[in-house]
Amino acid sequence: MKSFYTLLVSQWLANIGDVLYIVALIALLYQQTGSALAAASFPIAVTIGMTVSGLFFARVLSRFTFVQTLLVTQLLKTVLLGAVIWSESILVLGLVVLIAFLDGFARPVQASFIPRLTTNRQQANSLVQGSNQFIQLAMWPLGTILVASLSSKIALIVALILFMLSTVVTFRFVRSLDHDVTEAEPESDISLKDSLSFVRTAPFARLITVFVTFESFVSTLWISALLLVYLERHLHIDTGWWGTMNASYLVSMIVASAYLYRTKRNSSLAVSSVLSVGAALLFGLTSHIMFALIALAIQGYATQLRIIQTNTVLQETTPPSQLPYVYSVQQTAYTLAFSIGSLTFGMLADGLPIALVYLMGAGLTVPLVWLGRQIDQVDNIIQSA
Numbered sequence: 001m002k003s004f005y006t007l008l009v010s011q012w013l014a015n016i017g018d019v020l021y022i023v024a025l026i027a028l029l030y031q032q033t034g035s036a037l038a039a040a041s042f043p044i045a046v047t048i049g050m051t052v053s054g055l056f057f058a059r060v061l062s063r064f065t066f067v068q069t070l071l072v073t074q075l076l077k078t079v080l081l082g083a084v085i086w087s088e089s090i091l092v093l094g095l096v097v098l099i100a101f102l103d104g105f106a107r108p109v110q111a112s113f114i115p116r117l118t119t120n121r122q123q124a125n126s127l128v129q130g131s132n133q134f135i136q137l138a139m140w141p142l143g144t145i146l147v148a149s150l151s152s153k154i155a156l157i158v159a160l161i162l163f164m165l166s167t168v169v170t171f172r173f174v175r176s177l178d179h180d181v182t183e184a185e186p187e188s189d190i191s192l193k194d195s196l197s198f199v200r201t202a203p204f205a206r207l208i209t210v211f212v213t214f215e216s217f218v219s220t221l222w223i224s225a226l227l228l229v230y231l232e233r234h235l236h237i238d239t240g241w242w243g244t245m246n247a248s249y250l251v252s253m254i255v256a257s258a259y260l261y262r263t264k265r266n267s268s269l270a271v272s273s274v275l276s277v278g279a280a281l282l283f284g285l286t287s288h289i290m291f292a293l294i295a296l297a298i299q300g301y302a303t304q305l306r307i308i309q310t311n312t313v314l315q316e317t318t319p320p321s322q323l324p325y326v327y328s329v330q331q332t333a334y335t336l337a338f339s340i341g342s343l344t345f346g347m348l349a350d351g352l353p354i355a356l357v358y359l360m361g362a363g364l365t366v367p368l369v370w371l372g373r374q375i376d377q378v379d380n381i382i383q384s385a
């Protein structure tokens with residue numbers, strides 16, 4: 001377990017640095033170019049980097065061990081962030097793509113270490129996901145305050161220091177593995193095609209990947225941009241509530257993590273999907289901010305239950321040697337589905353009443369109930385075997 005907590009600390013430092021550099025770069029790009037489009041292009045750059053990494057993930061993992069990949073990617077991220085600080089605005093987005101590209105290697109590997117380092121996978125996944133959401137909740141406002149009070153450059157330097165510390169802790173994690181787990185040798189000649197073939201032919205991995213991909217698409221209903229449109233066009237109240245709405249969503253995710261951390265029972269994907277259908281219906285039908293906040297809390301809670309449960313089940317049913325490749329395929333599918341969903345619901349919100357968009361979203365969420373029920377049934381059989 002000591003190695004697990006070392007990995008977790010390195011992940012915390014990297015995630016805090018990620019938020020800081022994102023906030024700082026959005027502000028910096030806008031200051032340098034005066035273009036809202038330039039600032040808004042940042043998430044597009046991240047999506048491109050994360051998606052492209054999936055094309056090369058299998059080949060890289062067939063040449064290097066998990067720990068080598070983890071350490072080198074964090075070190076290169078640190079070097080690239082240092083380059084960002086001294087770059088002109090025209091080069092920044094290219095460097096952001098490269099940092100996201102490296103993240104596309106690090107995240108599946110980190111998730112794949114959980115079943116190697118701990119036997120209580122649900123508790124470990126709850127801690128990982130809950131702490132990630134807490135960092136998002138705390139660091140976005142703190143990062144904004146740091147940028148506003150000092151400067152984007154100072155925030156970038158702080159992020160660089162955090163990346164350096166994360167690299168050092170990652171190195172300590174690599175050293176600790178000599179005592180806690182035996183690192184498997186990399187498999188040779190694994191390609192993206194091989195990874196896709198495994199996901200396609202392993203029924204449980206395929207089912208969970210379809211579930212995660214479809215959920216990524218419908219989850220774009222709850223992105224901050226659409227919440228702002230909902231606030232202005234449907235509720236017609238002060239946009240100061242926007243932050244409260246986002247906080248309600250994130251806090252409920254943390255609560256769900258705390259619940260699963262303490263309980264020994266698995267959560268039902270079908271039940272949490274039903275909760276999401278109900279949340280979207282309530283959000284579309286209500287005209288009062290308090291009911292909207294309740295709907296957001298329900299949605300955040302249900303989403304976090306599904307994230308933790310799908311990770312736990314996948315780790316329990318997939319051979320450790322194949323797990324990083326499955327996560328890589330999922331990550332690529334997830335980012336593509338999220339991009340398509342953001343574009344789809346954004347276009348719908350421009351042409352239809354925003355309340356109707358959420359009612360349509362409730363209908364689109366219904367297939368998750370059926371998919372979740374299939375996974376629950378198989379998982380129950382495995383648990384009772």
